[in-house]
Amino acid sequence: MKISQKLTTSFLGVAVLMGTIGSLAVTLQSQVSQKRAVEEAKYVAETIAYFVSEHLEKDLAGKNKSLTAVDLERLQHNITRLHALKKRDIEIIDRNGIIIADVVAADVGQHFADDEHGEVRQTLKDGIPRTFIEVSNDYPQGIRQIVVQLKNDESGEIFGVMLLEYTNLHNEIAIATQKSMMAILSITCVTSLLAVALGYFISASILQRIEELRQASLNIAQGDLDYRVEMESKDEIGDLAISFNKMANHLQESKTELVKTNQKLVSEIVERQQAETELHQALQNLRQMQAQLIQTEKMSSLGQLVAGIAHEINNPINFIYGNLVLTQGYTQDLLDIVSLYQAHFPEPGEKILAKVETIDLEYLIEDLPKMLASMKIGANRIREIVLSLRNFSRLDEAELKAVDIHEGIDSTLLILQNRLKAKSNHSEIEIIKEYGQLPLVECYAGQLNQVFMNIINNAIDALDEFNQQRSSAEIQAKPSTIRIRTEVIHGEWIAIAIADNGGGISQEIISKLFDPFFTTKPIGKGTGLGLSISYQIVTDKHYGKIWCNSAPGKETEFIVQIPIKQQLPAGKIRNKELKT
Structure with missing residues (x-):
């Protein structure tokens, strides 16, 4: 009012x-x-x-x-x-x-x-x-x-x-x-009219000067600090006008000082922000490098351990496998001699008959070749596992080398075979291979196998978590599967797609999947480094791309794209858009 x-x-x-x-x-x-x-x-x-x-x-x-x-x-x-x-x-x-x-x-x-x-x-x-x-x-x-x-x-x-x-x-x-x-x-009535008239004339007499002060205040508020009030009345409003002009002078002086101080402060803030940005980036790089070094050291130690175990197992298993061939031949010769004795001496002594009956010679003759054959198959299976361990560790291939990608994927699946089998609290996970015709690819085989290991491990964890929310009938109606698809793109790239039919991932989580230390697993079951390191291996080491396609209720698919040869500049490969 x-x-x-x-x-x-x-x-x-x-x-x-x-x-x-x-x-x-x-x-x-x-x-x-x-x-x-x-x-x-x-x-x-x-x-x-x-x-x-x-x-x-x-x-x-x-x-x-x-x-x-x-x-x-x-x-x-x-x-x-x-x-x-x-x-x-x-x-x-x-x-x-x-x-x-x-x-x-x-x-x-x-x-x-x-x-x-x-x-x-x-x-x-x-x-x-x-x-x-x-x-x-x-x-x-x-x-x-x-x-x-x-x-x-x-x-x-x-x-x-x-x-x-x-x-x-x-x-x-x-x-x-x-x-x-x-x-x-x-x-x-007369008094009321006089009061209204008196109020109007008194207000009109002071309103004009107050309006001047109000307009001056608005000008000052809008930044016009040069505005002054010209009023020569010697009453309270005149004193207020004088005080207002003094205030405007002080504000003008303060503004000048403030502008100088603000410019200096802005300069200091910019320098500090640059320093903080550089420090934050350095700290982030240090944390990622530290995490990668720890993970690399773990994988290196694991690779050395696997390679050592594979080497130690390889020698005796080769000895056993080689001797099984000879033992199978010697055993067959001995069984042939037993057959000749039975044919030429159909009436053996009582002691021989008793021994034949005790050892159940007919069953022994029938079962011994089968036992040796199964031992040969088991020894051969151990040789394949040892070979897969050696292929996965790739200690002898630390440098860039052309390798068979399918061999690395198969080695990874062989190592994870125990997690894929059905157990009391874990349903069987079926592996569906849709391999294309891939040439040998120049890559760091051991590190790329680590990428496959991380993605397939996460797929198994996702399926286990999804199956805990489903009934046995639902699991039988829709069994758990991991589909691995490979193909050549544009003649210069290969793509490896690994997909599981679990519960899917929301877009909010997908945007953070490759961030260091981000994990959706419970405390103690995940470090949040696997996909982050996989991203660095694919993009920094092989100048490729890795991304995830998923949505709640749909399958989750990780796609890795790397060039067949690594001679192109990293920037061009990294910025090139690829489509499967």
């Missing part, structure tokens, strides 16, 4: 308050006047009643307390004279309710019938004066009546009551009160 409105409202409020007080005063005066009229009427009525009571007492003294015709005529004469003097209706009613005197002579002797609410009867009963308004055909507007008792002062006996009209007295007082009310209302 503006100051002019506030001042006008304040003065108007004062005027309204004065009018309210005046109205209350008028109302109070009206009530007092009403009471005063009643009291005056009561006084007059009681005075008249007193004299009437004395005349009645004298007339009734020594008699049978009944008025004669002369007494009634005298009483009627007095009432008529009093009515002629005061212009007021007067009625005298005895205690039986009979009118014994009235300004209307025709009503004398009749029973009083206008006591609609019983005021006359109540006064005859308890002697308490009462006022009421009598409405009739002759007085449609009603006349005001007061009823008082006529009684013996000594005995307190009530002779009757007297009705006195006090309408004229009430109207006189009401007219006087109305005049007072009109005077007060007129004064209130």
